[in-house]
Amino acid sequence: VKYLNRDGKLQEIEAEGLMATCLQHEIDHLNGVLFIDHISKLKRDMVVKKFKKLARDKAGNKAPGKLVG
Structure with a gap:
């Protein structure tokens, strides 16, 4: 470099x-x-889906789900 x-x-x-x-x-x-x-498109899509779920859970005052699993 x-x-x-x-x-x-x-x-x-x-x-x-x-x-x-x-x-x-x-x-x-x-x-x-x-x-x-x-990362691959498949893994990226999975990560995006998990982040969206976390955002929905937070907006609904639910306990956050696991990010990695």
Whole structure:
């Protein structure tokens, strides 16, 4: 990854493993990419459905359901 340091000097870092994952996560933020954009349509639809149910439950003052299950 190439970047500018605090002094505006071009730097480059090579990463793997957790550090690479963290860098990609932060770069995704800068590019407007969300975690949900990386999952399959089927899983994304399931997550959206669960969030909608949680919102309905909250609006109806019901106990919130499980998000992960």
